[in-house]
Amino acid sequence: xxxxxxxxSLSQCxxxxxxxxxxxxxxxxxxxxxxxxxxxxxxxxxYQDLSELRADVRxxxxxxxxxxxxxxxxxxxxxxxxxxxxKACEAPLAMTVSDEERSGGNLxxxxxxxxxxxWALYVPAQVAVYREVAVASRSLGRGHxxxxxxxxxxxxxxGQLRQGFVVxxxxxxxxxxxxxxxxxxxxxLGLLIEPTVVERGDQVRxxxxxxxxxxxTTGTALSSGRVGEQIxxxxxxxxxxxxxxxxxxxxxxxxx
Numbered sequence: 001x002x003x004x005x006x007x008x009s010l011s012q013c014x015x016x017x018x019x020x021x022x023x024x025x026x027x028x029x030x031x032x033x034x035x036x037x038x039x040x041x042x043x044x045x046x047y048q049d050l051s052e053l054r055a056d057v058r059x060x061x062x063x064x065x066x067x068x069x070x071x072x073x074x075x076x077x078x079x080x081x082x083x084x085x086x087k088a089c090e091a092p093l094a095m096t097v098s099d100e101e102r103s104g105g106n107l108x109x110x111x112x113x114x115x116x117x118x119w120a121l122y123v124p125a126q127v128a129v130y131r132e133v134a135v136a137s138r139s140l141g142r143g144h145x146x147x148x149x150x151x152x153x154x155x156x157x158x159g160q161l162r163q164g165f166v167v168x169x170x171x172x173x174x175x176x177x178x179x180x181x182x183x184x185x186x187x188x189l190g191l192l193i194e195p196t197v198v199e200r201g202d203q204v205r206x207x208x209x210x211x212x213x214x215x216x217t218t219g220t221a222l223s224s225g226r227v228g229e230q231i232x233x234x235x236x237x238x239x240x241x242x243x244x245x246x247x248x249x250x251x252x253x254x255x256x
Contacts (some may be wrong), residue, residue, distance in 0.1 A: 078124035104159035142199030164189030
């Protein structure tokens with residue numbers, strides 16, 4: 001029975017007293033009115049849909065990692081507590097993530113409602129970012145100097161490569177390994193060191209500079225070293241032992 005029929009029935013009741021039928025009619029009308037108020041109440045539709053929020057976060061992450069170097073992604077947005085009640089945002093959600101290098105891994109997306117009903121929430125997510133990186137084409141020993149045929153490109157989840165990774169194989173050429181690599185293992189940046197460019201006993205070019213004055217002579221390296229390292233060198237003319245910094249293959253700048 002609709003509200004209008006209930007009102008018509010109630011209007012026929014005696015004003016002197018409410019009989020059992022009228023009482024039941026009044027109760028039914030009250031229930032109908034309460035149900036109508038509940039449906040019209042803004043509270044029933046005022047909360048943010050958490051499923052839609054998670055979908056928005058996923059869409060944001062897909063766009064964030066859509067760059068040429070990323071070949072594939074696998075995104076998992078964490079679940080949110082169903083007891084979480086956030087006011088429905090009237091404006092588009094603003095999202096940021098602290099992963100400028102787009103390495104992926106476990107992260108959180110700062111999700112913010114900028115509207116009148118402002119709120120902020122950190123949504124957990126896990127992103128596997130697959131790139132083509134340099135891997136060892138065969139087993140390589142410690143101290144091995146990387147050559148072009150030592151590497152091949154393969155798809156790897158770079159979020160798992162904590163010591164960095166090589167996307168341009170030419171940047172690793174000539175570098176030496178700190179430890180052995182197995183075939184198929186990524187060539188990590190943290191495992192590469194500059195090669196030894198001066199060996200003990202090598203004849204080197206000694207350069208001494210003071211202001212605009214530069215003096216060059218020859219010397220003998222008393223230890224081995226890489227670019228940027230300091231070694232001892234014996235001046236072949238004066239027999240004096242000096243310290244210098246290696247600036248290139250066979251070249252040492254004297255430290256004055």
